Amino acid sequence: MPSDEIFRRCQDVLARVPAGVTIVAAAKGRTPGEIRAAIRAGIGHIGENYVQEAERNKEAIPEPAAWHMIGRLQSNKVRRALQIFNWVQTLDSLRLAQRVNAGLALHGKAMPVLIQVNIGREPQKAGVLPEDLFPLAQAIRDLPRLRFRGLMAIPPPGEKPEDSRPHFRALRRLLEGLRAEGFAVDTLSMGMSTDWEIAVEEGATMVRLGTLLFGPRP
Numbered sequence: 001m002p003s004d005e006i007f008r009r010c011q012d013v014l015a016r017v018p019a020g021v022t023i024v025a026a027a028k029g030r031t032p033g034e035i036r037a038a039i040r041a042g043i044g045h046i047g048e049n050y051v052q053e054a055e056r057n058k059e060a061i062p063e064p065a066a067w068h069m070i071g072r073l074q075s076n077k078v079r080r081a082l083q084i085f086n087w088v089q090t091l092d093s094l095r096l097a098q099r100v101n102a103g104l105a106l107h108g109k110a111m112p113v114l115i116q117v118n119i120g121r122e123p124q125k126a127g128v129l130p131e132d133l134f135p136l137a138q139a140i141r142d143l144p145r146l147r148f149r150g151l152m153a154i155p156p157p158g159e160k161p162e163d164s165r166p167h168f169r170a171l172r173r174l175l176e177g178l179r180a181e182g183f184a185v186d187t188l189s190m191g192m193s194t195d196w197e198i199a200v201e202e203g204a205t206m207v208r209l210g211t212l213l214f215g216p217r218p
Contacts, residue, residue, distance in 0.1 A: 001215040003037035010041035010213050017207070021200055024068050026192070026210035028053070032060035034214055039063040047089075047208050051077045054084050070152075070189075070208055072126045078103050082111070089114040089152040089189055092128045094139045097146060104145035112147040114189055115140065117174060119167045120156035127153065130174060137178055150187030150205075151175050161195040168195075168202035175203075 010025075017023055024047040025038045035046060035057055048054035049071030058067060068087040075096060081088070082103045091097050091113050104111055115136060118127030128136050133151075140148045151174060155167035168190050178185050191199025193212035200207065211217070 001034065003033055006034055006037040006214055007041045009215070010038045010043050013209065013212055014042050017196075018200060021204060022206045023213075024070065024189070024206055024208045025213050026070065026208045027057065027214075028071075028210065029217055030057075030210075030214055032057050036061055036063060038213055039065050043213070045206075048085075051081050051084065055080065058084055073100075075099050079106075082107060085111075087112050087114070090116045090126065091140065091146075092116045092118075092126050092136075094136060097136075097140050097143055101143040101145045110145045110147055112149045112187075113140070114150050114152040114187060115148070117151050117153045117171060119153040119171050122156055125154065130170070133174055134178070134181070137183060141183065148183065148185065150185040150189070151178075152189035152206075154192075155190075155195075158195075161198050164191075164195040165198050165202060168199050168204065172203040 022045055023043055024045040025043045026047045027035050028049045045066045045068060047068040047070035066086040067084055068089055069081055069085045070089050073081055073090055078099045116127040118125050118129055140146055151171055153171045155164045158164055171190055175185055175188055188204050189206035191204045191207040193209050196207040
């Protein structure tokens with residue numbers, strides 16, 4: 001899609017998203033030129049699914065932005081990922097969290113992280129099951145380099161946007177449960193191009209938008 005069209009789309013979406021909700025541009029498969037157009041329009045957060053793609057794109061993009069890992073992070077890619085990303089949204093095991101914490105210690109820095117929840121209990125998807133969230137959250141809170149900020153989820157696909165509402169509501173209740181137990185969490189990353197408005201109604205503070213900003217994938 002031409003850069004001027006991406007710029008216009010991004011500005012239109014920015015005008016529609018309520019204050020306090022962060023747009024993360026889901027840049028999977030997009031070119032540096034497309035991503036730069038989004039940044040120039042005012043999108044300050046870029047989400048990538050793969051370490052290799054993020055590495056290539058970030059090297060080619062001079063404009064400042066916060067980079068989010070929104071895909072499954074493989075243990076053998078952790079060190080490279082920590083040189084690229086400002087956020088990891090997809091922690092789903094203590095082992096992975098420990099690897100990220102150890103890598104951050106080598107770099108002498110800390111990082112905000114989210115736990116990915118398999119809110120629809122889909123066997124093919126990553127994420128911790130809801131009943132296993134609290135023990136993992138406790139363990140992550142004890143890792144000194146991780147700043148546990150909240151939860152992320154990808155609901156099962158539905159026939160219409162409204163089908164995502166029960167899953168978004170369930171994720172919000174999990175966050176509220178963590179707060180009741182003393183966790184200082186403030187982030188709900190949920191909602192994509194087809195259902196982001198429902199997600200915002202249910203408490204999303206981050207929405208991950210791809211097609212809405214960049215158009216259909218090539």
